[in-house]
Amino acid sequence: MPPLPDDPIDALLSAHGLRRTSAARLVLGWLLAHPDTSYTHAQLQMALQDDQTEALDRVTLYRLIDRLTQVGLLLCRVDARRVRRYQAMPASVHATPHFECQSCHRDSPLSGALQASSRDLEKAAQTAIEALKALGYTGLSMDVALRGVCSDCASGTTETAA
């Protein structure tokens, strides 16, 4: 009998049929540790470089992100500029409403700002997911994105993001 991996990240990788490489551990571990932010390929590469002494090459990182997304460990969103952003798949919440600012391009979770409406949105998402599950659909997730100009940008207090 093969030994069970005790590291939760190893366990996730194994459960999704992925090799437990140090690169896979690094990327998934890092995104799981930053669950509220979504990153572009480039942002992720920069963040990992800051954290790590051994650099992860671009091609390896891109392939890894694709694989992790295919197996449902990462959530991929395409923002208003058609740029792909990735974050760890939220485990308990099926639809985390988030806000994309069209001016500074920050992407932030909205649960605090929406308060009760956020729970209603989650409930609606859950209902829709359950209905599709009953019809035999699998691997379901939902994305709720609101777009506009954030209050910082609207009031002119934000520096323009590069």
Ligand SMILES: [Zn+2]
């Ligand atoms: Zn903004």
